[in-house]
Amino acid sequence: GQQVMQIPQYQHVQEGEDFTTYCNSSTTLSNIQWYKQRPGGHPVFLIQLVKSGEVKKQKRLTFQFGEAKKNSSLHITATQTTDVGTYFCAGMNRDDKIIFGKGTRLHILP
């Protein structure tokens, strides 16, 4: 069946360094959403990308949707301790199925 893969599974960065997580789907997606889940918390919606090649920014966060609509990335510039958590992508395929990746867990080293 369709899979949404996320890499890396874990990432440790020094505070102030940049961070990127990548999401890849085995099939073309209608859209992709990104969520953040703090330790012990629930997923919180960050953004949705719909168009091929779309790029959206939220302050230090930059989201991209690939031209083929099969991959996406989230890039955080100059990480802060508040960025700690697990970042999930969730892709919707042509059958309106929503499939979450396994997430990338971000640790910030002070």
Add this chain to the structure above:
Amino acid sequence: GAGVSQTPSNKVTEKGKYVELRCDPISGHTALYWYRQSLGQGPEFLIYFQGTGAADDSGLPNDRFFAVRPEGSVSTLKIQRTERGDSAVYLCASSLLAGVRTDTQYFGPGTRLTVL
């Protein structure tokens, strides 16, 4: 306003028992989703309601799982003959629009189910 609420926050049960998990969506939200999240995994889709009807229940793992939303608001996820493999956090999410799966989903805090 209030967000999505779920009760109980924790449920410990014995193998073979029946459990019900409740979700109160954000008032006015037409769409409601149930997910299951195991440790170290992303949320796994179970079922999606538009109003009172289950628009997509293809994620329910087997016939021991059933969900209802009789009045188009509160939903109950029911698990019969629980198994240890059912242990997970069960998340509920709601969104404003029905028929638009791309609408922002607001997640509840989840119910942590432990089957002994």
